[in-house]
Amino acid sequence: MISFNKQRPLSDKQYSAEQFTKVPIDEHAAEAIERESISAWRDAWYRLRSNVGAMFGLSILVLLIVMAFIGPLITPYDYYTNNLELTNQPPSAEHWFGTDDLGRDMFARTWMGARISLIVGFSAALINLIIGVIYGGIMGYIGGRLDDVMNKISEIIYSVPDMLVAILLVVVLEPSLFTIIMALCITGWINMSWIVRGQMMQLKNQEYVLASRSLGASGTRILFRHLVPNSLGPIIVTLTLAVPTAIFSEAVLSFLGLGVQLPAASWGTMINDALKAMILYPWRMLFPAILISLTMLAFNMFGDGLRDALDPKLKK
Amino acid sequence: MKKKSMLLVLTLLLAVSAFVSACGGSSTPAKEEAKNEQKSNENKNEPAKEQVFRFNSISEPPSLDPGQAQDSTSFALLGAVFEGLTRSDENGKPLEGTAEKWEISPDGTKYTFHLRKDAKWSNGDPVTANDFEFAWKRVLDPDFQPAPPYAYQLYYIKNAEGYNKHKDAAYTKTKITDPNEVGVKALDANTLEVQLESPTAYFLSLLSFQTFFPVHQSVKSNPKWASDANSIISNGPFKVSKWVKQSSLELAKNDNYYAKDEVKFTKVQVSIVSEGSSELNMYETNVLDYSGMPTGEIPTEQIPVLQQTKKDELHIKGVASSYYYLFNNKQKPFSNKKIRRALSMAINRQLLIDKVTLSGELPAFGIVSPGIAGLNGEYRSEVKDNYFQENVEEAKKILQEGLQEEGLTTLEFDLAYNTNDKHKKIAQAIADMWSKNLNVKVKIQNQEWAVFLKNRTNLNYQVARAGWSTDYNDPMSFLDLYMTGGGNNDIGFSNPKYDELLKKAKTSMDAKERMDLMAQAEKILIEDEQAILPIYYYTSVGLTKPNVKGVFIDYQGMIHFDRGYLE
């Protein structure tokens, strides 16, 4: 191994042997790992951290969650007290988001609604993700008769009128946040499972999967180390659809008696209540609607960043 | 493979261009057509050449068989298409209908009707007394399937109930097997004799009710006649000319109607759109001449604005219906009268009406609504509903007493309503008043309609919403709800004195005595017992285009457009 000073430009000058010193070869040093070994997840996290969009999305999500906790506390008004003398007031210094049809403070209501909608939206999405990916992964990867059966089961569940299921749930269980999420998850995971199944069917015949299989990798390993990570794109996109779907389905459930306990409201029910007077009192719809869009935008930016971070092909 | 995918792209492209050209190609003539239509509409409005009346219904009538009808849409349409022995004027006073005169026996149980000789069916056949006898016995026939739900409206007729129920094992009273024993008989083509079980003061007003309408005897051979425009033969001012299922109905003037000169509309178009705000948008764009109750709806929150912007078109009229909350009288804590009274006193009805329901309703302190006929004028103005007063301080005191009697320190209960924007608002507002004024804890429960009804019928609730609209012009229509064991007694109320008073009133021939008895009964129900919590008396809110005349809402909220016209 030769070392020389980089600063000094090479010249025509002759070098003599004594100018050189021999560096002893250190066998151990050669084996040393200079760069810290990082797992795929750590690596993904590093890349996620450096993704401006993803971090921006994440901070908005965090902000929304923080506001859901402290929002109702920073206004002197509570979310439930009626003030029938001040119904449908536009936003003002007093009521920052205006008041609703019973004169309740929309700012407090909106952030109380955020608690419900964020919990419902994200937990429904998470449960859908877990069940959908596992079910769809198995369906698509194993295929054959098992796929036939599982596929048909998912189709049957999907076709059963969910209104009937929701009504039955109200009768059997007390309406609660848990019941709402449960009702949303009964059919919610199916779309995800079908998307994942399609991806599996396409990916399982790719060369790298065949290679991995011929190296003796187990089915589960192939499924969750190769196929699922390579399907992250469609999975994340489907997930981002699941969140607003859950938020609005919750509002529909309230028609069937499976809503949140009045006088509390979720973003979905607030938008529903405001719909008929949308043109007259737009602020009643605008604030929850903007917050839903903002949540989705932030979630998407974060999701996109996550996908990029987890995608081995985009590694540079 | 390459070819195939090229094909795919090509197909997609073709589909695009086909779609685009379809849109572009047909939208121009469509626009033109619309313009022409608009022009002709304008023309229509100016010289009032074509007399067409257009309104909307949020639901479709299940069928147009008078014997089967039980919803307000059917009632509104049947009222224009058929005509009973009597008609009803704006105040519910019976007018001559198909019967031009009648005699009532001194004991009030026998009515002899003389039918007009010029009354005809829409196909030209004469309307005879036999048609009425046929129609009423058809409804009462226990073998008629499916059994007409409103058959009980005919039970005033002698032996009607016994005949209608003679095959029902559960029915224990006298059974009548021979239809000839039922007290309705056509003496000749134009004379109908009706025997009643007992004198019924409001029988003439009942006759304008749908179940008493005649039907053409040809329906015997066609069981599906009532849901097809081609087979509906009617005797009213209009006939059904077109029925596009789930989207629209069209009525045409019945040229065989005896008073056809009084009928100005040549056509009545009924659209079926189930969304209130869409209906209002239709009205705003001149697709409708009338919008609102009873068949349609105007979104509540629009009403204050319409009062400003459409002052001349908006009309609010009190109708004979009451909105109230039920107490479960059988169950603690609402078996306690003081607790029921305290809750009734602790809400501000006028504030609720001004700020929440927004439709100019009247605060209610009784159950019988204004509009119902009394001795000489209206029952409600003759018998004031001052059974209790709103008074928060007093309510607090009474509540404490009541709670003590029940051994309670605080009050916590469920309030149930069925899914509906307005019910939801009212429930929240009242619950808030209760918690502010009485410091009670109310859990508001929203229930799906059928679940709600089931819970209410089974007395599976604590406090629940209710509304009652009348079928005939008499206080009895409201009061007999809460007789012991009554079919609609969903509060578990049972008071022997109350039952006795009403039983007496039902058979009394002396009008003054009847009214007194009923007033006493209402006093027991509300003042003594506070069995229910009256909230408001309904109004009917509608919009009518300024050029539409002669269309009105009657005392019970029915729309009458048969003598209307465009100016």
Next chain:
Amino acid sequence: MMTRYILNKVFFFILSLFMLASITFMLMKSIPGDPFMSEKNIPPEIKARIMAHYGLDKPIHEQYGIYLSNLVQGNLGISMKMQDREVVEFIRDSFPFSMKLGIVAVIVSVLIGVTLGMTAAFNHRKMLDTSAMVLAVVGVSVPSFVMASILQWLLGVKFPIFNVVGLQEAKDYVLPTIALAALPIAFIARLTRSNMLEVLHSDYIKTARSKGLSTWTVMQRHVLRNGILPVVTYLGPLTANVITGSFIIEQIFGIAGLGKIYVMSIGNRDYSLIMGITIFYGLILMSARFITDLAYGFIDPRIKLGKRKEKAA
């Protein structure tokens, strides 16, 4: 082999419909209410007679048996709430409205969604990409009922370009189509973009590009084919849902479609109608999913249906 495959499919199809019918039947019977409830209660004797007329007085298992045997004979029964009308009539009268609108909405969703998604993918991280995706996210976040109400008021009342309700002329399709297609467009665009990006970054595309193939050739031969699969998957249920009608859209635009009747039938507890429409829906969904599966093989010949992985390997 082929006949066995088809027979197998048909068997599963029928079995699934049977299961669907059974589950729905049980659910329907276990929720409170009946078709003949109203604010004004009907006298119990009369109600008992009506119930008997529709066979609702029999024990549930008997009702179930009768229903199934009718179903096997292709008889969906008559509506219990809307007297005289057969369930088949409802489907026959209403399905065409929902279907026509649905097909237009699906075509529009696919065309605009795929175009938008591809444009975004090819302009990855550029202004066009960002704005297309923001638009798509907002499209997912605004529910169709809000979209429909705004459109109706804005373009029907404020600027009366379109009719407020109805589905008579070609232009009546515009507003409901926009309201129906907004969400699918947004979703398809995002799916397309995400998968296109994946494919564009894959080695074989880089190879194809470096071979000097034109962008267009690369696109239609490799990118579209490999990137479109999730969209095709999504199209199955989307088509089934959209052509059987959206309750909210039909309600707002006064369209006499199947979605409206479906919701109405559940509210009314119109048992035969609920069953009929559910089975009809199941039939359409399963057919749509079957076609999706066939399309997989067409798009990517490596996907072989009905074969286990061992054979594929």
